[in-house]
Amino acid sequence: MSRAADRLKAVLNHLDPSLACVRASNTSGQTITHTYQPHNLRYTNDNDLLSLDQRLFYEKNGFVVIKNLVSKEDIDRFRGAFERICRREVSPPGLLVMRDVAIANSEFVPDQKAVTKIQDYQEDPELFRYCTLPEVLQYVECFVGEDIMAMHTMLINKPPDAGKKTSRHPLHQDLHYFPFRPVDKIVCAWTAMERITRQNGCLVVLPGTHTGTLKEHDYPEWEGGVNKMYHGVRDFDPDLPRVHLEMEKGDTVFFHPLLIHGSGMNQTTGFRKAISCHYASAHCFYIDVKDTTQENIEEEVRQIAERKYGMTDAIRFQDTWALRGRLVKGERVSL
Numbered sequence: 001m002s003r004a005a006d007r008l009k010a011v012l013n014h015l016d017p018s019l020a021c022v023r024a025s026n027t028s029g030q031t032i033t034h035t036y037q038p039h040n041l042r043y044t045n046d047n048d049l050l051s052l053d054q055r056l057f058y059e060k061n062g063f064v065v066i067k068n069l070v071s072k073e074d075i076d077r078f079r080g081a082f083e084r085i086c087r088r089e090v091s092p093p094g095l096l097v098m099r100d101v102a103i104a105n106s107e108f109v110p111d112q113k114a115v116t117k118i119q120d121y122q123e124d125p126e127l128f129r130y131c132t133l134p135e136v137l138q139y140v141e142c143f144v145g146e147d148i149m150a151m152h153t154m155l156i157n158k159p160p161d162a163g164k165k166t167s168r169h170p171l172h173q174d175l176h177y178f179p180f181r182p183v184d185k186i187v188c189a190w191t192a193m194e195r196i197t198r199q200n201g202c203l204v205v206l207p208g209t210h211t212g213t214l215k216e217h218d219y220p221e222w223e224g225g226v227n228k229m230y231h232g233v234r235d236f237d238p239d240l241p242r243v244h245l246e247m248e249k250g251d252t253v254f255f256h257p258l259l260i261h262g263s264g265m266n267q268t269t270g271f272r273k274a275i276s277c278h279y280a281s282a283h284c285f286y287i288d289v290k291d292t293t294q295e296n297i298e299e300e301v302r303q304i305a306e307r308k309y310g311m312t313d314a315i316r317f318q319d320t321w322a323l324r325g326r327l328v329k330g331e332r333v334s335l
């Protein structure tokens with residue numbers, strides 16, 4: 001048994017003797033170890049990396065920030081790869097480029113800087129290196145286990161707000177977008193590519209909301225406009241405590257797909273950059289979202305796929321995920 005598990009056992013023994021690990025010798029002297037499954041640690045696995053405090057923090061809050069996890073050199077390489085995409089020197093298959101709605105709908109001819117977000121960079125080897133970094137994957141394993149799929153990839157380049165607050169990202173749960181389960185075997189890694197503060201629109205989280213259920217999402221009623229597919233939780237409790245996650249270049253937050261989060265307006269003149277990947281256990285399975293609150297996002301994805309790729313009804317919501325998902329560790333099972 002690992003050191004972290006021993007400490008954990010000690011703590012839990014103290015709290016509740018019924019949760020003790022059973023490790024004993026039988027009459028022939030063989031050691032019998034019963035799998036240790038503390039009932040009140042639901043969201044994290046023990047792999048000797050997260051400290052007990054970090055595990056308990058994630059269990060309670062639904063996120064954990066690891067300082068200085070990704071090197072400055074790697075981040076500079078991701079920045080270079082992003083700039084090459086913006087300059088159209090490379091065009092990875094499947095990549096989706098989104099411009100801010102305030103710019104897309106104006107007469108202004110957008111230059112490369114108008115890119116708000118790129119999604120699905122799995123075919124760009126340089127950017128996809130992010131999803132395979134061992135320092136990131138070892139943490140991912142603490143949440144989803146050994147067989148790991150990179151399911152959704154993004155680089156977010158939050159622009160200076162054009163004056164209509166369209167650079168905001170409404171409060172939402174990422175699970176709204178995902179037709180796979182179980183929910184606890186999905187985690188997002190989000191790395192700051194520079195210093196990110198309240199001023200340039202850091203992540204805002206509602207701690208503990210990961211213990212709730214998936215809520216209904218829709219476009220918020222914002223006067224200045226809302227970016228395509230930026231759905232927000234329809235009724236969230238405005239009195240719930242909010243935590244602003246200010247982060248340094250290379251700091252990485254891991255968070256649960258039910259955690260309610262968003263990001264504020266970028267009030268600076270610079271583009272605020274972060275790179276992220278949603279990972280899931282390769283043992284997850286697809287679900288049919290028909291007759292669930294996720295039907296509205298499924299329909300939007302269908303319309304975009306139809307317009308962009310001429311896709312028909314033959315291609316299901318879950319197929320769009322199976323095509324983009326990439327194995328990054330272990331064995332590809334059911335996703």
Ligand SMILES: CC(C)CC(=O)SCCNC(=O)CCNC(=O)[C@H](O)C(C)(C)COP(=O)(O)OP(=O)(O)OC[C@H]1O[C@@H](n2cnc3c(N)ncnc32)[C@H](O)[C@@H]1OP(=O)(O)O
Binds near residue numbers: 097104174
């Ligand atoms: C967990 C994770 C998934 C959470 C999230 O990331 S939530 C946000 C996800 N957002 C998305 O996936 C949006 C993906 N973006 C896209 O598919 C594209 O960028 C589009 C919005 C369809 C625009 O495609 P594009 O090829 O640039 O097409 P066009 O420039 O010809 O514009 C076509 C029509 O779309 C409009 N448009 C462009 N950008 C945006 C925008 N940011 N927000 C809202 N509407 C927009 C544009 O005005 C045009 O409208 P019409 O002239 O057809 O009425």
Ligand SMILES: Nc1ncnc2c1ncn2[C@@H]1O[C@H](COP(=O)(O)OP(=O)(O)OP(=O)(O)O)[C@@H](O)[C@H]1O
Binds near residue numbers: 170199202204233242
């Ligand atoms: N009506 C709303 N519906 C959904 N999300 C919202 C709504 N209003 C604000 N948000 C989101 O809530 C989050 C927190 O907003 P809040 O105003 O607390 O902080 P901020 O704007 O990020 O920072 P600051 O208050 O320092 O300007 C942001 O992600 C914002 O996009």
Ligand SMILES: O=C(O)CCC(=O)C(=O)O
Binds near residue numbers: 154169174203263274
């Ligand atoms: O980087 C951000 O502003 C947050 C983006 C986000 O939460 C998302 O795209 O799901």
Ligand SMILES: [Fe+2]
Binds near residue numbers: 172173174261
């Ligand atoms: Fe999100």
Ligand SMILES: [Mg+2]
Binds near residue numbers: 264
């Ligand atoms: Mg605000």
